[in-house]
Amino acid sequence: MTTERTLRAEGVTLGYGDRTIVESLTLDVPPGRVTTIVGANACGKSTLLKAMARLLSPARGEVLLDGKAIHRLPTKQVARILGLLPQSPLAPDGIAVSDLVSRGRHPHQGALSRWTRADDEAVARALDATDTTHLADRHVDELSGGQRQRVWIAMALAQETDILLLDEPTTFLDISHQIDVLDLLTDLNRHRGTTVVMVLHDLNLAARYADHLVAMSAGRVIAAGDPGDVLTEDTVREVFGLDSRVVPDPLTGRPMVIPLGRHHTVSETTPVVR
Template sequence: MTTERTLTAENVTLGYGDRTIVESLDLALPPGRVTTIVGANACGKSTLLKAMARLLSPSGGQVLLDGKAIHRMPTKQVARVLGLLPQSPIAPDGIAVSDLVSRGRHPHQGALSRWTSADDAAVARALEATDTAHLADRHVDELSGGQRQRVWIAMALAQETDVLLLDEPTTFLDISHQIDVLDLLTDLNRRRGTTVAMVLHDLNLAARYADHLVAMEGGRVVAAGDPAEVLTEEIVREVFGLDSRVVPDPLTGRPMVIPIGRHHTLIEPEPAQG
């Protein structure tokens, strides 16, 4: 495992058909760190992640993996370095959990190579890490939404890549499992040096778990850097159109967003009695 993998978008323009979603965007993921990407719906977060994972070709600019144009690299070569958990993955009908997680090992299989004990060990570690080992013999389509999400994360972990991209990995999970998944990704980053980038909707969790926070709006990066510098009341208003108060998280000291809304107003301190 290396923490020196680089993944960079340089002046990329992205879209679908005649519709441009992202235009002339630059973004570099800090190697060996955890990056979270936030922004309102349809701002281009998922589109950007697809391009950085080689699933969507830019109409302008390029994505570079270790300095090489990723869209010109062989698929298997990329898959050994970079893994992606998309927003709504679809499992083949009737597939067992263990078989789906085992598919994460495919990039490591050559034309003549066979399944090895190392592959078995990687799958077992992924199942154990995501608390899905007891589901190994179940069919994926029998599972709850939260269980399925953890199985997909297990498949991504079994791939054992140096860079891992995740599009809303906490979708369908209750709050305890959201924390479990984000703790798991943090452990992966700290233990193996994996570069992690993920799209999250919860601003407070994004700020708590990020080394590097990216805020997007209208297909552009509004701000990127330390969460304390990025998650401000002004940027929350610009990106989400939301009035809020940003205060220190009492556990971590990281920024914590408190929405105001129309039906809740600020409590003004009572004047001192004289």
């Protein structure tokens, strides 16, 4: 595992058919760090992640993996370096959890290579890390939404890539399991040096877990950097059209967003992060 892998979107314009979603966007992913991307619905977060995972070709610009255009690299080579957990993935009908997680090992299999003990151990580690070992023999379509999400994350972990992209990995999870998943990804980053890039909707969890925070609006990067510099009242207003108070998280000191509304206000004495 290396923390030196680089991933960069350079002047990319992305869309579907005649509809442009992201235009002339440049973004560097800090290697060996946890990056979270936030923004309103339909701002281009998932579209950008698809391009960075080689699932969507830019109309203009390039995505560079280790300085090379990712769309020109062999598929299996990319899959050994970079993994993706998409939003709402679909499993084949009737597949068992252990079989689905084992598919994460496919990039490591050659045309004539056999399944090895190392593959077994990688799958076992992924199941254990996501607390899904007891589900190994169950069919995926029998599981709850939260259980399925953890199984998909296990498959991504079994791939053992240097870079892991996740589109809303806490979807369908209650708050306890959201924290479990984010702690798991933090452990993966700290212990193995995996570069993690994830799209999150919860601003406070994004700020708490990110080393590097990216705020997007209308297909553009509005701000990127340390969460304390990015997550301000002005940024929240520009990105979400929402008035808020941003105060220090009492546990971490990171910025914490308190949304305002017609029925809730904050005292003028409340400390503010600007």
